[in-house]
Each structure stands twice: as C-alpha cells, then as structure tokens.
Amino acid sequence: MDFVSTGGGSLVDNIFLLFNAYDWWVYYSKKEEKNLAKKEREEKMYDQAFEEILFSLDETPIYADSGGDQHNDGRDTNEFGADFETLQGLECLNMEQAKNLLNEHVDQLSSKLHISPSLAKLFLHLNEWNVSAIVTAYSKHTNAFLVDNRVKLAATAALGASAIPSAAACTDILPLSPSSSTSKSSTNASSPISCPVCTHPLPGDHFRSLTCGHSFCQYCWARHFEVQINQGITLDISCMASQCNILVPEALILTLLRPSLHEKYEAFAFRDFVSTHPSLRFCPGPNCSVVMRARESKPKRATCNACGTSFCFQCGIEYHAPTDCVVIKKWLTKCADDSETANYISAHTKDCPKCHICIEKNGGCNHMQCYHCKHEFCWMCLGDWKQHGSEYYECSRYKENPNIGRESAHAQAREALKKYLHYYERWENHAKSLKLESALVDKIKSRIHSKVMTSSGTWIDWQYLIEASTLLAKCRYTLQYTYPYAYYMQSSVSHYYTVISHIIPTGTWIDWQYLIEASTLLAKCRYTLQYTYPYAYYMQSSVSHYYTVISHIIQQYTYPYAYYMESSVSHSRKELFEYQQAQLEAEIENLSWKVERAETTDRGDLENQMDIAEKRRITLLKDFHLSSFSNPTKLDIPPQGGTTVPISTKDSSTASIQSEGEGVRSASMAPLSS
Amino acid sequence: MANIAAQRIKREFKEVIKSEEVAKCAIKLELIDDNYSELKGEIAGPPDTPYEGGNFVLEIKVPETYPFNPPKVKFLTKIWHPNISSVTGAICLDILKDQWAAAMTLRTVLLSLQALMAAAEPDDPQDAVVAKQYKENPEMFNSTARHWTNVYAGGPNKNPDFDQKIQRLTDMGVMSHDARVALSTYNWELERATEAIFT
Numbered sequence: 001m002d003f004v005s006t007g008g009g010s011l012v013d014n015i016f017l018l019f020n021a022y023d024w025w026v027y028y029s030k031k032e033e034k035n036l037a038k039k040e041r042e043e044k045m046y047d048q049a050f051e052e053i054l055f056s057l058d059e060t061p062i063y064a065d066s067g068g069d070q071h072n073d074g075r076d077t078n079e080f081g082a083d084f085e086t087l088q089g090l091e092c093l094n095m096e097q098a099k100n101l102l103n104e105h106v107d108q109l110s111s112k113l114h115i116s117p118s119l120a121k122l123f124l125h126l127n128e129w130n131v132s133a134i135v136t137a138y139s140k141h142t143n144a145f146l147v148d149n150r151v152k153l154a155a156t157a158a159l160g161a162s163a164i165p166s167a168a169a170c171t172d173i174l175p176l177s178p179s180s181s182t183s184k185s186s187t188n189a190s191s192p193i194s195c196p197v198c199t200h201p202l203p204g205d206h207f208r209s210l211t212c213g214h215s216f217c218q219y220c221w222a223r224h225f226e227v228q229i230n231q232g233i234t235l236d237i238s239c240m241a242s243q244c245n246i247l248v249p250e251a252l253i254l255t256l257l258r259p260s261l262h263e264k265y266e267a268f269a270f271r272d273f274v275s276t277h278p279s280l281r282f283c284p285g286p287n288c289s290v291v292m293r294a295r296e297s298k299p300k301r302a303t304c305n306a307c308g309t310s311f312c313f314q315c316g317i318e319y320h321a322p323t324d325c326v327v328i329k330k331w332l333t334k335c336a337d338d339s340e341t342a343n344y345i346s347a348h349t350k351d352c353p354k355c356h357i358c359i360e361k362n363g364g365c366n367h368m369q370c371y372h373c374k375h376e377f378c379w380m381c382l383g384d385w386k387q388h389g390s391e392y393y394e395c396s397r398y399k400e401n402p403n404i405g406r407e408s409a410h411a412q413a414r415e416a417l418k419k420y421l422h423y424y425e426r427w428e429n430h431a432k433s434l435k436l437e438s439a440l441v442d443k444i445k446s447r448i449h450s451k452v453m454t455s456s457g458t459w460i461d462w463q464y465l466i467e468a469s470t471l472l473a474k475c476r477y478t479l480q481y482t483y484p485y486a487y488y489m490q491s492s493v494s495h496y497y498t499v500i501s502h503i504i505p506t507g508t509w510i511d512w513q514y515l516i517e518a519s520t521l522l523a524k525c526r527y528t529l530q531y532t533y534p535y536a537y538y539m540q541s542s543v544s545h546y547y548t549v550i551s552h553i554i555q556q557y558t559y560p561y562a563y564y565m566e567s568s569v570s571h572s573r574k575e576l577f578e579y580q581q582a583q584l585e586a587e588i589e590n591l592s593w594k595v596e597r598a599e600t601t602d603r604g605d606l607e608n609q610m611d612i613a614e615k616r617r618i619t620l621l622k623d624f625h626l627s628s629f630s631n632p633t634k635l636d637i638p639p640q641g642g643t644t645v646p647i648s649t650k651d652s653s654t655a656s657i658q659s660e661g662e663g664v665r666s667a668s669m670a671p672l673s674s
Numbered sequence: 675m676a677n678i679a680a681q682r683i684k685r686e687f688k689e690v691i692k693s694e695e696v697a698k699c700a701i702k703l704e705l706i707d708d709n710y711s712e713l714k715g716e717i718a719g720p721p722d723t724p725y726e727g728g729n730f731v732l733e734i735k736v737p738e739t740y741p742f743n744p745p746k747v748k749f750l751t752k753i754w755h756p757n758i759s760s761v762t763g764a765i766c767l768d769i770l771k772d773q774w775a776a777a778m779t780l781r782t783v784l785l786s787l788q789a790l791m792a793a794a795e796p797d798d799p800q801d802a803v804v805a806k807q808y809k810e811n812p813e814m815f816n817s818t819a820r821h822w823t824n825v826y827a828g829g830p831n832k833n834p835d836f837d838q839k840i841q842r843l844t845d846m847g848v849m850s851h852d853a854r855v856a857l858s859t860y861n862w863e864l865e866r867a868t869e870a871i872f873t
Contacts (some may be wrong), residue, residue, distance in 0.1 A: 197741055197776045198678045199685045214777070223678070224776055227742040240742075240776035273828075464719075 073414050087300035087313050091293040095270070098280065098291035105129055113138055118251035121273075123149055125235050129277045150238070150247045153212045195220055197240060208256070210248065214241035221248075222256045228260060232270040284316055285309030299325050320481045331484035335424060352383045423487040432479060522612055679740040683710040686779045693781060701784040711736050715747070717782055719827065723813040724819035725753070728827030732787070733763075734780065744774035747783060752817075752851075753823040754858060756796045756805035761855075764792075766800035778800045803859050811861060825854070839864050843871065 074446055075133040093101065102124075106168040109131050110120040117387050126149050137145045192201035195217035202217050208213040216224075220240065225248070228237045237253065239246045241580070257265060274280045283290040285307035292302055292313065299314040311318060315325040317332070349360045354375035359368065368379050376385040687710075690696060690703045702716035705792055715732035719725030730753060735746040749763035757766045769778060769786055799805030808815045821836045823829030839862060844854035848871055856867040 035769065197682070199681055216776075220776065223739075224742050227739050242775040242778045242782065273852075 021627050080456055087294050087298055087302045089295040090302055090313075092283075092305040093291045093293055094279075095291065096294075097354055098274065101280075101293070102129075102270075102277070105131060109134060116249070116251060118249040119151070122151070122235065122247060122249055125273060126150075150245050151211060151249075153244070153246060197224075208252065210239050210246045210252075212239055212241065212244050212246040214239050214244055214246075220254050221252070222258065225253050225257050226261060229257075229265050229268065232268060234265055235272050281313060281316055283307060283309055284311050304458075319477075320484075328481070328484055331487065335418070335427075350382065353377050353384075375587075394598065420487065423484070427484065477494065677795050679736055679738060680710040683713070683736055683780070686781065687713075689779065690781050695781070695785070699731060700788065701782060703784070709787075713731060713780070715780070717784055717788050717791070719823060719829065720788055723792050724816045725755075725823050725827070726829070727790050727831070728823035728829040730791075730827050732784075734783075741776045741778070744770050744778075745780065745783065746770075747787070751820060752826040754804055754819040755791065756794045756799045756808045757790055759801050759806060760822075760858075761801075764800060807858075807861065813849070814861050822854070822858070836846070836862060839867075843868065 052134060070542040089586045105124055106117050106120045110117045113136055122132050147154050192203055194201045197216050197220040207215045208218050208219050208221055224240050225237060237248045251325050274282055274291055274424045279294050281292045283292055283304040285304055287305060288307040289305050294313055298313050299312050301310055302313040303310045312320055320328040349358050352370040352375060355370060355373035367385055368377050378385055451457060451462060452459050678682055688701060690848045695701045700718050704713055704714040706712040713734040715734050718732045719728035725783060731750040733748050733750050737743050749758055754760055767790055796805040796807060798806045820831045824831050840850055840853045842864060844850050856870050860866040
C-alpha cells in the first residue's frame, strides 16, 4: 500500500490505522479455529485499533488540500473483503419466479415417475426437493418409499406388488378414488351410507377415501381441510380416521375446498415449500416477499436486492462470522434467557458460605441467616456471624480464605456465570457501539456536506471518511461476533467432537477418525497430568505435615508413593519428576494446540505429536507409578495409623530407570505391600 | 358447522348411553345444556391403581368446529397424577391435542383418559411436582394419589397418618386443601410443608 503524503500527517496516520485494522479484520475472519488466549490478545489489540480509528475519525482535521488519489487502495480492498464473505451466485426471485422454479421441479418429477403433479409436490416437499434421490428411492423400493412418505399404509404395502402393479398405475390409485370399493360393494350405490364424522346418510358417490380406505363424505373432508388451513396447516393434512397418518394430496384438497380458500391454501403451501427447499430462503426483511436463491446453502452473507436486508443464508438470522450457525443460535437463546437474570444475580446475590445456595439480600442488615441451611453470616465478609460478636463490628477484616468452597457446584455455577458475563458484556458493548457509530456516519456526512459547501474539496475528496466508518462498522461487527465464539471455546473432548463434525463434509468419518483418537489421547494424558498434582503436592509437603496426613494416605489411597518419596529425601528424583511433569505439560499443550487447529495441521505432524505426548505419559507413569510396584519391599508401610517413622529406600534413582516389556509386566503384577 | 357438532354429539351421546362401559359403570356422560356444547363426563378409577374406587368428574366443552377440532376436556375432581394438573385439572394427552382425528368420539376420549390414569407418562408431564414424585418415590406417589382419591373422588382408602398431618396444619389456620397440596409436594414431611406455607 503506497500513500502519497500530501498534507497533514494525521491524515496519513488515519489511513494507516485504517488499513491496519482492516488487515486485522481480514486475518480475523479467515482464521476460524483459534486458541482462546491468542484470541483475547487479538481482541484487545483490535479494540485498541478501533479506539484509535474512532478517535481519529472524530478528531480528523480536514485539510483543504488532501488529495483524492489516496483512497483508491481502500476501495479495492473493500471489494476484496466482500468477496469471501458474501455468498456467490445469489439470485433474488419474486414470488412468481420462485413459483415457476418450484413448478419446474414438480413437472420434472411427475414426468419422470409418471405420477400426478399433486403427488410429486408431496414427495418433493418431504424429500428436500431432491428429484434424483426421489427417483432412485422410488424405483428401488416403491412400497417402502410410499409408506415412508405417508402415501400408503404399511399394512397395505405389505400385501405386496399386487396392490400397485406398476408405477404408472399409481397415478390412478394414489391421489384419490371416489368412494372406496368396500363401501360400494357392501351397499347399493343408491342406498345412503352414514358418514362416520357428520353422521349424515348420503349416497355412496358422495364419499371419498385415500389409499388407506377410510371413507368420509366430501363435505366433511372439505370442512376438515378448512379447519386445518385456518390453523396454517397445508401439506401436513392427514386422513380423518384415528391413528391414520396418510397425507392428503393437493389435488383432493383443491377439488373439495371451497374456492374462497384456495388463495389462502396456495399462499401457505408456497411458504412451506420454500422452507423445505434447501437452496431457497425467504428474505427476513420486514414485509419483503423476495425469495433468495443460492447455488449452495452456506453460512455466508446474503443481501436482498429489494430491501437491503443482510443475513446469513444458512440459518436466516443476522450474519455472524466467525461464529457458526449452531453456536450463534445457542448464544442468542442463552442471551435471551439469561442476560437479565444473570445480570441481576451477579449484582444482587451472594452464595451462602456454608451451603453455597444463592442468596439475595432483602433488608438493610448485614447479619444474614441462610434460608436454606440457617447458617448465620455477615453479608460483607461472608464470615461466621459468631465472630462478629457484640463487641465491635469488624468486617472490614481481610478475607482470609476467599476461595473457600471453590469446588462446590454453586461456586462453579458462579464462575460459569462470571465467564458468561465477561463475554456477554463485551458482546453487548459492541452491539451498542455499532448503533452509536451509525450516528457517527451521519455526522461525518453532514460535516463533509458543509465542507463541500464551503468549497473545501469535492464530495469525492472526502469519500474516504465514509469508507473508513463503513469499515469500522464492518470490523466491529465481526469483532462482536467473536465473543460468542470465544465463549463456546472449550478444551474438552466434546469440543473436539464438534470441531470434527464441522469439518466432516470434506471427508468421510473414517478419514477424520484420527482426530478423535488424538482428542481421546489428549484427554487421557490430561487426566494423568491432573493426577500428578496431588502427587506433587504431597511430595513437597514437609515431614511434619507429612506425619499428620500419613494415616490418611495409607488408609484411603494405599498409595504410598509420596510417603516413600519424602522419606527418601531424594531430591534428584523429585527433580526428575518435576521435569517429566513439565515435559508432559508442554507436549499436551502442543497437542491441544494442534488438535484445535486440526484443519490446518498436517496429519503426520499431529500423529507425531500424539506419539510424543503418549510417550511422555508412559515414561512418567513407568518411572513413578509402576516402579513403586516393582520395589514393594522398599516401601515400608506402617501397620496402622501414622506413628511409625518411614524407612527410606537406598537407591531410588535406579528404580526410575525401568526397562520396557518384561520388567514392566512383572512390576505391575508384583504385590503392593509386603 | 355448529350444526354438525350438535348432530355428532347427539349421536355420540346415544352411543355412550347404550355402550357396555356405561352398563359396567366405567364411564358416564351427561348433558349440561340444550345445544350440546357442554357435557359432564365421569370416569371410574381403573382397578389396581391408586384411583380405584374413585369417581372422577370431567368438564367437556365442544368447540363449534367439532369434530374437526378436539373437545376441550379437564378434570373437575382434584386428582394427583403426573399428566393432570393438580391445580387446574388440565390434561396432557396427545389425542386431545395434535393427535386428534375427526373420526374419534367422546367415548374414545373417556376410555383414553381411563387408560391414562392406569398408565401415566411421567416423561411428558403436566404437573412437574407430581411427575417428580412418581419417578423418584413411587411408594409415596401411590399413597398420595390414593389419599387424594379418598378425599376428592370418594375412594375407600383412608390414610389416618396423612389426615392427622393435615389436621395439624388446619389447626394453625391453613385451608385443608392448601395443607394437602403442600404436604403432598413435600412427601408428607410436616416441617417442610409448614415452612413452605408460611414463607
């Protein structure tokens, strides 16, 4: 990017900043899988960049001689920016065009299968308008297909091919037969039959039935359709018999329905057709009847030509990169459910220090009694009220143990809430800023207007300011949508599953199986690592402290390793342990990084990393876990309590050097204690 | 359409009167008004259930679009059941909602309700409190439902222990139904029920 520095340095600076922020944004939108820490860092820098642009936009001294040739680059990059985000090959259809398109599908299918258009519509609606899939399924297992699509009863289909001799014959049978043959044969056509719904006796030719054979008078059918259509049901209208789910095809509905309702029916049916068609989407803009058509349904930005509404084509809500459709829905639901409640809870409640139930203070007094566990405590310091006594009020005391009960479910919920609020506040803040900045654009426009009026440059000369603010809005928009993304980033295996399921379309499940293996391995290693900490904790504890906990260790865990470690005072071994622990930690970090970036990481690289991590884990286990079993005699466990002084091992370092195979196997089988 | 609704109800009414269930006193149907838009139904509590021996009264309202829309049915007799609200008597049953078919009749509705009383579906509850007790403490559920049947539906099984606990609360000025609801909700623990009433 070259700049012709003409007047005011601050102007050039502004543009630099602009492109700087722009680069950030491009970089940002492209990289989808990022690690949280890095993301936060970037968000921060990004925020800074915004503040600066915003500041400079507000404060830009407008120089009379600033040239118009400076912003060509800016426009180019803007166009480039639109490219990878906007859905390509998008068409805006009006209702007529969309109907024609749907009818093309219907004609195609009805001529291929020699079925009525009404039946073809039903099939298409139920099968995502996939003509070739319907043709294949229909010709392979006609009966099963008809049953699945609720055109034939399962029992009738079981009767065999005799019921449907050929596909061509279906045309006659399927849509409707005036009066079922059974009712005809049992009674005279002239003698009236009673309709099971309205109980009116009517001649046989007034009766209609679907393939299921349930026969009702045509007036009842019409009333049934009317009631259903008034409830917004069109394509899902089924037979009136109880437990019968056979669908009524359009042809019968339109024959029997009173004409004044035809328009309503067609409008509702069209709405339902568009909603099941994978490459059509109604424009979500208010009062906009445009149907958007794309070659493929992707979570990209689609903009309606008619009303200018911009939305994500895949899910139909606001465009939301880099967050994906599933996540944004989850986030928005969460925000709708939680935001107010969550804010209130965080602002007005504390957890009871004893039972950790959430408590709202409803009076002025700081002497609280928990409704749940009756514990009495001070609202300010959360300490026991007994200590507050009657002598003097001392709850300005420093909280000795603020982390008490951190592991409890309620404390965890509180933590989760904090995390949510952290992201929610930032998300909300950007949304607000976006609104405020749209006012800024107007302000800029009016400023430009006054400048042009006083002949300080032309409208084109000042165009770059508009571009800058447009870009600012765009960047902030993306930034806003990074927060739900960050919120849902987790380090658990389930997260990797979702990551993997997102990239599945580019390969088969088996192709990506190694990723699952990697994440499972990661979980396994992490688990081991987690349990090295209690180990390390007890290793470092002093001898005196050790005596107090010894009985506990022996009785509960029969895990005498720490005991053995401490007593041997083998510092070299401790160092070895810490070294290995750190190694495992590092490799797990690496693996975690690579698994999260599975799309960009080379498979060989990842597998190599898996191997390394697993090796580290095994080494650590071998040296510090299995070896303790291999030297059972060297571990002297006091018979009871913790009163006996531990006996140290002679050479613990040799114990750590275990060979694979035989040694390990025998070690694991050796008895734990003498 | 109202004409059809009335015609249908008229015929269904006759059908039920003649049916063998009425002969066995399992179900009963009564007209409330002349235009066949409101009826009173009665179901006998099915045998081998906590509702045995009870008589449950239902309010049946027939919409104008009947039989193309389902009748609106609710329990007038108070009942302790996972799919029936212990407060309003509202029923959660698929055939009274989206699974209704025009060919169904009031007789099938009453028989379905009787079947629902015999086999509750706690996973699709109307009353979450009852459903929770049904799943977690079936013994407690059975005795509570039996007690409610005794008190509200004329069932034969008295529960002196429960009656005594209710008495304790009514002595404190609590309405007996409120006391029963609170005690039933808290598995007949007097202390917790008292706490719930007075806070």
